[in-house]
Amino acid sequence: MSILNRYILKKFVKPFLASFVALCVLLFVSQIFDRLDRFLADGVDIGHVLSYLITSLPFQALQVLPVACLLATLFVVGNLARTREYVAGLAGGLPPEKFLTGLFFAGFAISVAALVANETVIPQITHYSRSMFRENIRRLGEWREAVFTDLFVAGADGRIWAAKFFSSSEGSMERVVVDTYDGARLSEQVDAIKAVWTSDGWVFQNGVKRSYSADGISIANVEAFTEMKTGYREKPADLAINEPQPEEMTYSALRRHIRRLDSLGIPVRALEVELMMKLAFPFSCFVVTFLGVPLALRGKGNAAIGIAAGAALTLLYLGFMQFGKALAQRAMPPWAGAWLGNFVFLTVGCLLWARMRRTA
Secondary structure, three states, rough: OOOOHHHHHHHHHHHHHHHHHHHHHHHHHHHHHHHHHHHHHOOOOHHHHHHHHHHHHHHHHHHHHHHHHHHHHHHHHHHHOOOHHHHHHHHHHHHHHHOOOOHHHHHHHHEEEEEEEEHOHHHHHHHHHHHHHHHOOOOHHHHOOOOOEEEEEEEEOEEEEEOOOEEEEEEEEEEEEEEEEEEEEEEEEEEEEEEEEEEEEEEEEEEEEEEEOOOOOEEEEEEEEEEOOOOOOOOOOHOHHHHHHHHHHHHHHHHHHHHHHHHHOOEEEEEHHHHHHHHHOOOOHHHHHHHHHHHHHHHOOOHEEEEEHHHHHHHHHHHHHHHHHHHHHOOHHHHHHHHHHHHHHHHHHHHHHHHHHHOO
């Protein structure tokens, strides 16, 4: 790295850290004012409250990283313009992109750091924070969903369970079908009006048991029953899946989760959008850094104009990200919707850079 790049990077670090810390403090204080009175009114231990607020902060801090990058870029470039250092660099024959390479390196490095954090510590801390909120603040204990409609889940030994209604707390199912596969071949099907969990296992009531031939299509035998005991070893708790939230999973874990649901025929479009957002959002730090340079120079180093432009740009950027997510639910592929904000603002940045170079 050249001396000039190190110089620009050093100028960037202090305002970035100051902006990031200030934004995190604002988030923390707003959380305290918003929730502390309700927590204390419910008699929640202050230690649990502080632990929850602190552990919920990393995920929220990740969301304000692009704002901190943009503010730091506007500050650095604005100072360079006011002190004529930028003009001196141009007079010395340095093009803008070479003079400000240190900023791009910083934006890219922060994007990579955000991506790494999102794949390592953020999911674990977020899961811990939400568990603490449920168990220690709302005092719900270890929460698991107890009632399901239209259940469709994979069990043990190649079994697929489907039920119109399932209560894990009562251990009962209504209108239940259990398909057993031998590899890719359907070998057996139990179709019953009701199933009840007992100490001896599942007992199916008022149904039929179908055995299939070697082709997995032709029915070899049909046996009607009023009550049938089975050796199925899945307990109600094994079938009551407590689905994790996307923020509590890494990219690889969420991708495996999507593949499993997709193989069961469950719609996964919304989760595919969240998967793409795990890659798209961290790189917004680089995009806003790239776009912030020509915006700061258009303001000719004026701090008020820079702050106003930064606030407007941040709102527009977040709006485009949400707009892209909404489009990805129906009108466009998940990857395109997740990256829409980055594509649009990178294009705008390229146009502003081209204009800036012509007038430099």
